[in-house]
Amino acid sequence: MDQYKEEKKRIRLVRADITKLSVDAIVNAANESLLGGGGVDGAIHSAAGPDLLRACAALKGCKTGQAKITPGFQLPAKYVIHTVGPVYRGGMNKESELLASCYQSSLAVASHNNVNTIAFPSISTGVYGYPIEEACRIAIVETLRYLSGHSEITEVTFVCFSDRDLKIYERAMTEF
Numbered sequence: 432m433d434q435y436k437e438e439k440k441r442i443r444l445v446r447a448d449i450t451k452l453s454v455d456a457i458v459n460a461a462n463e464s465l466l467g468g469g470g471v472d473g474a475i476h477s478a479a480g481p482d483l484l485r486a487c488a489a490l491k492g493c494k495t496g497q498a499k500i501t502p503g504f505q506l507p508a509k510y511v512i513h514t515v516g517p518v519y520r521g522g523m524n525k526e527s528e529l530l531a532s533c534y535q536s537s538l539a540v541a542s543h544n545n546v547n548t549i550a551f552p553s554i555s556t557g558v559y560g561y562p563i564e565e566a567c568r569i570a571i572v573e574t575l576r577y578l579s580g581h582s583e584i585t586e587v588t589f590v591c592f593s594d595r596d597l598k599i600y601e602r603a604m605t606e607f
């Protein structure tokens with residue numbers, strides 16, 4: 432598919448710890464309370480320091496599929512965009528729409544805050560149980576769609592936490 436040839440050049444796949452990346456914003460796969468959790472959320476909070484939890488508490492939660500921004504505090508990234516992915520319950524409970532909405536909302540928040548470079552973890556594919564093969568297609572297609580109308584986002588990094596996940600993303604990228 433050549434439809435997104437230009438947009439694909441602005442996508443980067445890496446195997447990394449997202450807390451180490453020097454980008455304008457990293458995305459956190461949070462829960463609706465925004466008061467911290469395990470997985471990537473726990474890693475981001477421990478690397479950013481306690482000011483992040485205070486900033487999150489002031490946001491009064493975040494609905495599934497939406498996104499909110501805080502500073503990055505002690506992180507190399509300037510901002511953290513907190514989004515809440517859906518818990519996967521078999522796939523017939525609006526999971527795909529909600530996951531698509533996480534990517535759309537996070538990218539829209541990025542644009543509104545002069546973020547040019549952004550890194551996403553694989554939202555919902557950890558504790559929330561979304562099959563990564565499906566989830567990463569949603570991540571890629573929603574990002575390509577957004578990039579086609581938004582030149583201000585110059586680079587989107589998909590951060591994979593294992594070699595297996597990276598291979599799944601690499602394969603999915605060849606479908607677009």
Ligand code: ADP
Nearest residue numbers: 448449460470471474553555556557558559592
């Ligand atoms: P969710 O509750 O949305 O499923 P998790 O944090 O459990 O969120 O997992 C989301 C993804 O983040 C998983 O693919 C997991 O392997 C990955 N992950 C966990 N820690 C990190 C990290 N430090 N950097 C990047 N990705 C991470």
